[in-house]
Amino acid sequence: MAPVDPHSYTDGAHPVTAHAALAFYLDFSASAIHASALLTLSAPHSGDLLLDTRALAVHSAATATAPADPIPFALAADADPVLGSALTLTLPPDTTSFLLTFSTSPAASALQWLSPPQTASGLPFVFSQCQSIHARSVFPCHDTPAARITYSLLLNLPARLSAVAAARHVARRDPVPSDHRGAVPSDLWCAPGRIVEEFHMAQCVPPYLFAFAAGAIGSRDLGPRTRVYAEGGDTLLDDAAREFAGVEDMVKVGESLFGPYDWERFDLLVLPPSFPYGGMENPRMVFLTPTVIKGDAAGAQVVAHELAHSWTGNLITNKTNEDFWLNEGFTTYAERRIVEVVQGEERAALNMGIGWRGLNRMMERFKDNMEFTKLKPKMAGIDPDDVYSEVPYEKGFQFLWRIERQIGRPAFDEFLKKYIATFKFQSIDTETFLEFLKANVPGIENQVDLDVWIEGTGIPPDAMEPDSATYRKICTLAAEFKSGKIPSEDEVADWSGQEWELYLENLSKDVESSQVIALDERYKLSESRDYEVKVAFLQLAIPTGCRCYFNEVEKCLKQVGRMKYLRPLYSSLAKCSEEEKMLAKRIFSEAHEFYHPIARSVVESILSKHG
Numbered sequence: 001m002a003p004v005d006p007h008s009y010t011d012g013a014h015p016v017t018a019h020a021a022l023a024f025y026l027d028f029s030a031s032a033i034h035a036s037a038l039l040t041l042s043a044p045h046s047g048d049l050l051l052d053t054r055a056l057a058v059h060s061a062a063t064a065t066a067p068a069d070p071i072p073f074a075l076a077a078d079a080d081p082v083l084g085s086a087l088t089l090t091l092p093p094d095t096t097s098f099l100l101t102f103s104t105s106p107a108a109s110a111l112q113w114l115s116p117p118q119t120a121s122g123l124p125f126v127f128s129q130c131q132s133i134h135a136r137s138v139f140p141c142h143d144t145p146a147a148r149i150t151y152s153l154l155l156n157l158p159a160r161l162s163a164v165a166a167a168r169h170v171a172r173r174d175p176v177p178s179d180h181r182g183a184v185p186s187d188l189w190c191a192p193g194r195i196v197e198e199f200h201m202a203q204c205v206p207p208y209l210f211a212f213a214a215g216a217i218g219s220r221d222l223g224p225r226t227r228v229y230a231e232g233g234d235t236l237l238d239d240a241a242r243e244f245a246g247v248e249d250m251v252k253v254g255e256s257l258f259g260p261y262d263w264e265r266f267d268l269l270v271l272p273p274s275f276p277y278g279g280m281e282n283p284r285m286v287f288l289t290p291t292v293i294k295g296d297a298a299g300a301q302v303v304a305h306e307l308a309h310s311w312t313g314n315l316i317t318n319k320t321n322e323d324f325w326l327n328e329g330f331t332t333y334a335e336r337r338i339v340e341v342v343q344g345e346e347r348a349a350l351n352m353g354i355g356w357r358g359l360n361r362m363m364e365r366f367k368d369n370m371e372f373t374k375l376k377p378k379m380a381g382i383d384p385d386d387v388y389s390e391v392p393y394e395k396g397f398q399f400l401w402r403i404e405r406q407i408g409r410p411a412f413d414e415f416l417k418k419y420i421a422t423f424k425f426q427s428i429d430t431e432t433f434l435e436f437l438k439a440n441v442p443g444i445e446n447q448v449d450l451d452v453w454i455e456g457t458g459i460p461p462d463a464m465e466p467d468s469a470t471y472r473k474i475c476t477l478a479a480e481f482k483s484g485k486i487p488s489e490d491e492v493a494d495w496s497g498q499e500w501e502l503y504l505e506n507l508s509k510d511v512e513s514s515q516v517i518a519l520d521e522r523y524k525l526s527e528s529r530d531y532e533v534k535v536a537f538l539q540l541a542i543p544t545g546c547r548c549y550f551n552e553v554e555k556c557l558k559q560v561g562r563m564k565y566l567r568p569l570y571s572s573l574a575k576c577s578e579e580e581k582m583l584a585k586r587i588f589s590e591a592h593e594f595y596h597p598i599a600r601s602v603v604e605s606i607l608s609k610h611g
Contacts, residue, residue, distance in 0.1 A: 054084030110134035125215030145206035166282035167201035223248030281309030308334035329396015349468035478506035497530035574610035
């Protein structure tokens with residue numbers, strides 16, 4: 001076997017899936033999908049073929065041509081804790097396509113099923129989150145970003161609900177028996193009160209970008225190729241439409257910087273608050289947490305990041321998770337270029353400053369295993385969710401910014417556009433990028449130490465803290481806080497959530513509880529509607545023993561499932577006294593059903609690590 005990816009059973013000597021025709025029956029009562037997949041290979045193949053699965057029940061495998069003949073298959077009995085179970089098919093000679101039927105588990109790591117009491121509409125809801133290696137829990141696939149696929153998708157769901165997907169919407173129609181291909185009995189597939197939503201993705205994408213959601217979903221148009229969807233009713237839709245009113249203009253800015261937008265539409269879905277990330281860059285249908293709706297258009301920066309992925313990540317994709325910085329470092333750089341145009345240089349500098357603090361914080365997090373401070377870490381046997389961090393984002397950004405400073409922005413812009421045009425719709429590794437860099441920027445290896453940036457641990461000496469008048473002012477005020485100086489109302493009069501976040505991130509962590517309380521009494525940061533501010537403040541307060549804030553901590557952990565908030569708050573509680581540890585465990589026991597399976601697993605590992 002010649003594995004192409006440490007996180008996949010895919011054999012590099014065999015063809016991979018080129019197209020998947022999927023038919024999903026959404027069984028809300030069982031929190032499961034009963035499904036079929038007609039998989040077409042990139043080339044004919046005979047003999048064993050390995051696919052990735054996790055907690056799937058595989059019912060049958062058969063040839064796609066009539067008359068269908070059974071295909072022998074075996075699902076590994078002992079699931080690897082990271083990889084899941086290999087599905088081995090023994091294909092007849094020169095097989096190009098085959099049909100699988102299967103069902104997902106209620107514990108599928110990619111899916112969150114929300115019951116009516118957990119939703120704003122009072123109707124059930126389901127959504128997928130397949131990054132990094134969770135597509136295998138939805139359908140058998142070559143679950144590696146090295147294997148890009150096109151797909152069609154039929155979603156059979158109750159007619160009172162609707163669905164969206166990261167694909168072109170073809171039709172909403174009545175189900176017909178030929179749709180199901182044996183996934184479920186025909187009478188069940190065509191039962192009264194069911195509807196089919198049909199989608200098609202003609203552009204090849206890595207499996208982690210497969211995405212769908214179903215529930216009581218409404219929408220508002222934002223522009224000729226942009227629309228926002230949400231499950232929270234008219235009020236949430238109106239708020240989201242105001243927050244993201246400038247999205248169409250942002251797409252135009254992205255095109256001016258990076259070339260044509262190749263995905264036709266850029267729509268947004270605001271998910272329930274249990275969504276574990278700030279945003280997910282699914283092409284054509286970006287998924288967002290409702291916490292980015294702040295009322296001041298600040299959430300547009302998250303949208304700018306997901307939009308930037310349309311070029312760096314979705315068009316050009318990391319070949320494996322060891323090359324994740326190629327997605328996120330490039331996208332963080334591209335995001336800040338968009339923000340600079342749309343919101344100005346000072347706002348982009350604040351964004352960079354928050355990132356700089358986050359990168360330094362990651363050095364502390366990984367001080368006992370500096371391998372994960374490399375841009376290209378060794379990941380064999382490591383669950384990507386366990387080591388997910390700001391390193392690929394911020395160190396990757398710093399690397400690209402270092403190259404830009406060396407050769408100048410005009411030359412770097414020319415390089416970036418050529419890079420995107422050369423590798424679009426491909427998955428590449430770090431070595432391919434470096435070869436392209438050296439070929440197109442002659443002598444760069446003599447000007448920037450590429451080995452230190454890629455293979456070195458920690459922050460390279462030629463990384464640079466951002467600088468701007470606003471940034472310097474905030475850092476100065478943060479340094480003065482240790483001596484007891486709280487910023488005056490005049491000094492913070494024009495601050496938005498981002499300025500407060502940067503200020504709090506720069507405060508010394510060994511401040512007294514009385515100082516924390518005094519700061520909050522003046523500015524009510526613990527009650528902020530901006531979760532970036534609220535969590536940054538609570539993270540500061542917990543180690544001081546300010547138990548007066550534990551109610552706010554508990555409310556926060558029970559109201560949102562975004563891992564950016566769960567990870568620091570649970571970690572802070574777990575590192576404190578036995579009383580705080582018990583509090584963390586009690587909150588998790590009461591809130592874990594609300595969390596997405598990915599977030600649930602991360603919190604479990606935090607509590608386990610700290611006993």
